[in-house]
Amino acid sequence: MQQVDVAVVGAGVIGLAVALELRSRGLSVAVADKNDPVREASWAAGGMLAVDDPENPAPLRPLSAWSRDLYPEFLARIEQHSNLLVPIRTHRALQGAHEGGSSPEALNALKEIGLSPQGYAWALQDEGSLDPRDLGAALHAACTHTDVSIRSHCTVDTLAREGAGWRLHTVGGGGDIFAGRVVLCTGSWAGPRNLPVFPRKGQMMAVEMGVPLDTVVRTPEIYLIPRGDGRVVIGATIEDAGYDKTVHNADIAALQARAVKLFPPAAQAPIVETWAGLRPATHDGLPLIGAVEEGLYAATGHYRNGIQLAAATARAIGLQLTGESLPIDMQAYAVNRTFTPVFAQPS
Template identity: 35%
Template sequence: MTDCIVIGGGLLGLLTARMLNAAGAHVVLVERGGIFREASWAGGGILSPLVPWQYPDAVHALVHWSQQAWPGLVEELRDETGIDGELVRSGLLMTGIDADPAVTNWAQAHDCRLQSIGAADTVKLEPQLAENIGTAILLPDVAQVRNPRLGRALQESLLQRGVSLRAQTEVTGFIIRHGAVQGVTTGDGELLAAQVVVASGAWSGPLLRDTGIDLPVTPVRGQMIQFQARPGLIQHIVLHRDFYLIPRNDGLVLAGSTLEHTGYDKSVTAQAREQLVQRALALVPALADVPVVRQWAGLRPGSPDGVPIIDEHPQIRGLYINTGHFRNGVVMAPASAQLLTDRMQQRESFTDSGPYTL
């Protein structure tokens, strides 16, 4: 007998399923395509918003809780599965800006270590940066994970724990009786459970439309490119305005990302590639000699102010929603999954769920 059905095999679905399983529930996860192939695969894996003080406290509450949880989670997954999600504390070097008093006050109030770096020291920290890069702010504690590996580790962990994963199975609707959910319909027949979680990322809105709610979640395309550099070419995640570079352990450098409102079109464009290459070279001129080996796109579940919806459906008992994490779904995922699991298990949680209700 299934207790919970989770719809969506992205990070939010997998982590929610794992926490529900840990709470003793029998969980089935249903994924339309392959597990972990959409936004969660495409993301950069930075465990912080790019400019944290530009986000509301509701986002920060989830970010902060998750930042404490991530190292233990990656270690646990590595112990369980042998697959390393590569959590690296690279630090976030934000170039071309000064820490004004409002920023330092924010950092103090939010327990976020922040260092102001003079122009000469910025280039000492990252010798490959363009010479005229100027002053910077360093957030030394910001870490990153390697999304595809993390996804493999999570999938393996769920299988080991007995969570049933049904890939290539699309949920087409909900079975509702007397104001309560009783299961879902899929291309493969019905599945029954008293609790259903919609963690379907950018596709959550259309899935829920027939249940009488208009979810404020829309797809926002992000394109990235990847350079095959030598390990250590750059050490930090480097941000310049809204453009960033992420160095992986094996030398790959990710450059991203675009923010495009193109509906459900996930194709990549030559124009975005050219723009990302130019911005990368302007920041780190040595990348001119490094081949671009890959380009991809993902659809973020965009929401107003980036505040996710973590709530029960207002009219249908047992139907829950965990989506709308926009640009920060990787970093916020553990907290978001925990908050929803606590709610479903009627336990007290680490923060008030009020800001995340519909």
């Protein structure tokens, strides 16, 4: 039986970010995932570092701002230990809203890239984006190079108290794990403690844009994310479809039609990839970060913001596990909080 200081269940960006943070604090860490690392929501994500997205719940703002401040250090550590670059692909975003007025800076930016206001109120935001697949690959390499044990195709089916720690019974990979503490980073899956999370499906596409676009363009209905190499990611549907990740041609066509209305050159852009992912949702749209009970923690339920919140989530878990104070109030993200529903869990 493998024995470690901390076991992390789930090897998405959140799980691996937590593992790397804990390893940097001198703790031995094992990560178990029922699939391959960073192949679920992390692989499917858009990668916008959208601190000021008006679609986000207001209580998310302190965590988002903290994560923004941590991100340069977060990426530097990953790049140092992985020997891989995680480039910031864009450095500004045009945010369209249904209410308000457009700023002069936003109108100038719209003109630069050939967009018309389309009835939205536009703001120009100082906001980056990255390719989550770059981040996932580098995080995986950084964890491997710092001696984090990562088990793929290893399902943790039960979790039980044993002595001063926890026994994780696993199926499919390497036997049981004994850990002093456990962090559940199980994404859209409730995991062995039946956390209050559920999936919300998103279908997306990438096109080869024939004209330059260096700015994220986002409205409540659609977003376009340039990758810096000619590809532009267009997304995304929001569906209550359980764990189904089927891509439907009609939904992809509808996404492209919305994109064309906003940015006409998208009409001639060939589709190079389509995919679907599952956002880990909670009833109030806020993540679950912190203690479930003594020695057991959660870091999940980030919905559309897992990439942006990874830096602060990892740091928060690191500080909590080592008994240090946090710079922000985390009560809004407490696992055992009372939920004020934003949307209902699908039946």
